Amino acid sequence: MNFRIDSDGLLKISEKALSVLQQYRQVGSRDKEAGGVLLGRYIQSSRDIVVDLVTHPMKHDIRKRYFFKKCREDHQNIVQTLWEESDGTCNYLGEWHSHPETFPSPSSHDIKEWKKVIEHTICDSDKLFFIIVGTKSIDVWVGCRTSLEIKKMIRC
Template structure:
């Protein structure tokens, strides 16, 4: 597997685990060719204190807007999946954040990414920070975003 599965804040107070199926979904949307468009979706999973396990991601729908350097997730299909998982799990599986791709080997968030993440973090009903992941060709950018703070970049745990 190209991408690493375990991530932590520098102080190791927050841990994130990505299921193998999540990493496989990320792999299948890497922008390797000049004709490949950005992709993205929701991060769904479980919360264990400050820690998270990402068990599933939603993937682009036909209604999403995808271009080489732009992805806009339309809410309908993604929201329906998230709500179905929430109900089926009696609230155990929940929305944890967002992911999208960049056509970079080692991705970095744009100003637009950071603005959008702060807005999404502010809309969280549970008040928790949001997890944001950017999938690059050779690595991931994993960050915890609070509405009123700058993001906290996570590090892979080897």
């Protein structure tokens, strides 16, 4: 699954990452929101970025029907471990969570939390990505760290 970043760059979601995201679609009436972080790499000599992995919900995350809050420390431990094991090529790229709606859209709470992530994340990239998994659609937003602008990405 690919999304246009800009005129010459793509965000590519690997089959492995997509498979995990699809596991957490809230298709049942009692399914709770799920979430985690996006991990991947910047492709040299291009503007493409690949989401190779996503973390699963973890024991200390808060999961409710219409709410998800990740335990930052648990997910950060995975980010740090993979960064070290990959000699710095596996990077934190953003966040994901699910919504119990067909075509997901971010709530005002989501936007507020994403802006906090954009402002407080220390990384080399100006862009962070935010995925919402709906019951039928998976959509992606990109946040710019310099302007704090968040916009929906176009699937291609």
